[in-house]
Amino acid sequence: MQPFEAVVAEQGPMVMRICRALLGPVEADDAWSETFLAALRGYPDLRPGSNVAGWLATIAHHKGIDQLRARARRPEAAGDLADRPAGAVAGPEPADGELHGALAGLPAKQRLAVMYRYLADLPYAEVAALLECSEAAARRNASDGIARLRRHYRKDES
């Protein structure tokens, strides 16, 4: 098993990409720390041959979403989150065409597919395994997610 330090060195930037895509730059640092702390706890039990990048991306997603929910519980925001995309509670829209934090606005499946494929750089076969769906469905979710981000971006530009 690799020393955990090597995992942090190798996957640190990927985890940071996900945290920033969900939360924006300011809160991303906390989510990054929380992700690796949780990962460190579970690391000795990780099965040999596991997809470490996918495992960390999943933890980073949980931590990012936790933080968005905590943000929503603060006095200035309220509401039932269960059926809404996380971005609906993510506060102000990213300004000036910023894609920081924009990922949070996607429906869950699309958000995860875009994240695993483009931020964690995993092949579709692994994305499909993580999402427990077919490879075709994984591709569809990722491309729908990107299309939605593009519309969001255009709106900001106009």
Next chain:
Amino acid sequence: MNTDREVIDGLTLACDEPTDYAPLRARLADRAAADGLLDVAYRTMDSPAGTLLLAATPAGLVRVAFDRENHDDVLVELAGAVSPRILRSPRVVDDVARQLDEYFAGRRRRFDVPVDLQLARGFRRAVLEHLREIPYGATESYTAVARAAGSPRAVRAAGSACATNPVPLVVPCHRVVRSDGTYGQYRGGPEVKHALLTLERAG
């Protein structure tokens, strides 16, 4: 922004700003230690004997490795033998590094740091326990070490216990020499053993 490719590039670019990970990693190591999740903390240091790797468990200094051992390999060994919960965390072993600096400068004759000998068992461990009692500037033969560790005839085993000492320098296996006065083998190389004995004789 018109194509999917541009959206993807925009997304990754926006999230890939240059980042200084050093403070993030330092904070992670501190929090891991506070939560009892840091099983092995390590740092490297420059020394007259080359770059040294210093690794500690919560019980004490568990491994000192010389350049020639390949530090990455040593960390992988520690992951298997102790725990994969390993992070670079200078703070934890700074005190050891400071004492080693003083030792190399001729200003320290004993190390005052907790040592974790979990990587050595049985007779090997008995040998290491004994080595800690050989004073600065003195030497002992492998035969004398075998006797002191309780097995007078296990001279070869005493030699291999010294050769595989996980905590060289701090547990002074360099003070063990052959009965004919020649130096014998050393994990850091014969020239380092020679230099250490010369340093200690000068003091």
